[in-house]
Amino acid sequence: MQRNNRCTEDPHYHGVRCRRSKRVVKKNGDRNISFTNIPERATKYFRDVVTTMIDAQWRFFLTIFSMSYVSSWFIFAVCWYLISYTHGDLDSNLQDIKTFRSCVVGCDSFADFFLFSLETQVSIGYGSKFVTEECPEGVFLITLQVIVGIGINGAMAGIVYAKMTKPARHVSVMNFSRKAVICLRNSKLCLIFRICDVNYSHVVGTKVTAFWFEERFSPEGEKLRNLQHTLKLPNDGNVFLIFPTTVCHVIDATSPLYNLTQKQLYEKKFELLVTLTGSSRTTGQLTQCRTSYLPKEILWGHRFVNMVSYKKSEEVYEVDHEKFDDVIEFETPSVSACELDAAIDESESDIPSVYYNENLNYIGHCVTEDYDKLTDLETFCQPTGLTRSQSEQYTIRLQGISNERLIASGKSSS
Structure with missing residues (x-):
């Protein structure tokens, strides 16, 4: 048994650290693409603030979360200060007049108004600070601040909940095998990789899709970058992940691998992108996780080790996850699937x-x-x-x- 095995004929392996290969999608599923010179890029993010906040990193979101509260307290503190200043509440001479009533009682400095704004919005309690009916603008402002505070609380609570229950966090526990393999199955060359639901999150409606990316030249000499081809999978890619599952692509005449021999496979520049789409059983939202395989990550003449066994003593199926990435060598011809089919057809005619x-x-x-x-x-x-x-x-x-x-x-x- 070989763990994380690498084919001995892999030209990318020389026993030393090699240069990192180009890829569209990283192994962890992150997109390895950077967009530049986008017009009005900043405004595009703020046109859909909710989606931007949900997709943002936690450190960025917590900064916005804190600033939204502090900025609202500060803005309303300035408004309360201006109302009191125009009404003369800060004039010590007017304070000596017995018939004079302040708009806001107990506030003599900007720090007092900031605390008053905070206490109003979060309902801590005024203490010695309170609003009087002397100023209609004060009544309007306190009503507006309460409404704004409720809106901020609701928005932030919703975004925090959405981030914590984000379906991608559940589906991301899906494991893809680090390597894919090519071996014979039912006398056909097949490209096989393995997927597993590690935490048994029970994603609903799971579907696997495999895309082939490669560079080609058109007959006119145009270089076509990242030309896509969808690989055919059994049952249209629909799988039920109660067990670790091997997904098999039969290399037939419609496959881009049909004319590739073992040597040509490792010399060719391509990327196999695999996506797993499903809905979270908890939230019902659709999400996707993905990975990719380069030529050096596809092992020719290997197959995956069985990791499921039945324990008669406990009457239960046992899955040994340590064997998830384990492969063993399997006798496989190094010719292309096209040549193999031709040889079989010729033998049948005899x-x-x-x-x-x-x-x-x-x-x-x-x-x-x-x-x-x-x-x-x-x-x-x-x-x-x-x-x-x-x-x-x-x-x-x-x-x-x-x-x-x-x-x-x-x-x-x-």
Whole structure:
């Protein structure tokens, strides 16, 4: 067993630290793309403040969170100060007049007005500071500040909840195997990678999509960067992640890997981008996690180790997650899938055909010429010189004919 194995024929591996390869998406799923010279870039973020705040990093959000409260307290403190100043509350001569009533009682400096603004908005309690009905503008301002305070509290509480329950945080616990492999499966070359729901978050409607990115030149000589091709996956990529799952792409004539040999695979410049899309069972919101594989991260002639076993003593399936990235060598031809299919087709054409007439009398290689007495496969003499693959196909074809004869004989007897 080899963990995090690397193919010995991988030209990128030389036993020393190599230069980091170019990739569109990092292994952790972060986008490795930087946009520059975007007109009105700053205003575009603030046109959708809520989305910007939810997607922002926590340190940036906490700064905005704190500044929104402090700035509102400061702005209203300035407004209260101006109202008191214009009304003459800060004039010591007017304070000596017994009939004079202040708009805000107990505030003699800007620090007092700031504390008054804070106490008003968060409902701490005034103490010796309070508003009188002497100034209509004071009544209006305190009403406005209470409404603004409730709005800020609601907005910040909603954004904090959205960030903490962000579906991406749940789906991001999905593990992708560090390597992908290419091996034979059902006599076909297949590209395989593994995914696993580590924390059993039970993402609903899980779908896996694989994109092939490569650079090509058009017949006119134009360089086409990051040309995309969607790889075909079983069940259209729909998976049920109750177990760690291997996702298999059969390399057929529609696959961009169809004409690539093992050597050409490692020499070619491409990137395989894999996305997993699903809805959080808790919030119901759609989200996506992703990773990518470069040529040096695809192991030819390997397969993944089985990590699921059944414990009879406890009557439960056991998943050994330490084997998640483990691979073992598997005998696989180094030719392309195109060459492999051509070789199989050629070998099939060399297999002697077995025919039968409308009365189900066999015409083919057999020991006896009395075809009506043929009842089982033992009476057939298999042609010599067949390879193992040809022999298996020959036997399968005989079994199919035998089954049809049994069905036909049953109908005739009835």
